[in-house]
Amino acid sequence: MTSRPRTATAFRAYPDSWARVDFHEQVKENPAPVLLLAGANDPALGPEAVAVAVERYLGR
Numbered sequence: 001m002t003s004r005p006r007t008a009t010a011f012r013a014y015p016d017s018w019a020r021v022d023f024h025e026q027v028k029e030n031p032a033p034v035l036l037l038a039g040a041n042d043p044a045l046g047p048e049a050v051a052v053a054v055e056r057y058l059g060r
Helices: 008-019 047-058
Strands: none
């Protein structure tokens, strides 16, 4: 198994790179079950925000 170096800079870059990826058209018609976890105490990504995103991007 190969190990890749881990740095604080690389770790910090992951969320930014994920935020710029838009793949909802690729998964919109996918019938596979989806498990989404929402933080009950997270005002930005709480259950209501996740429910809106699921409806908007996954059509479910």
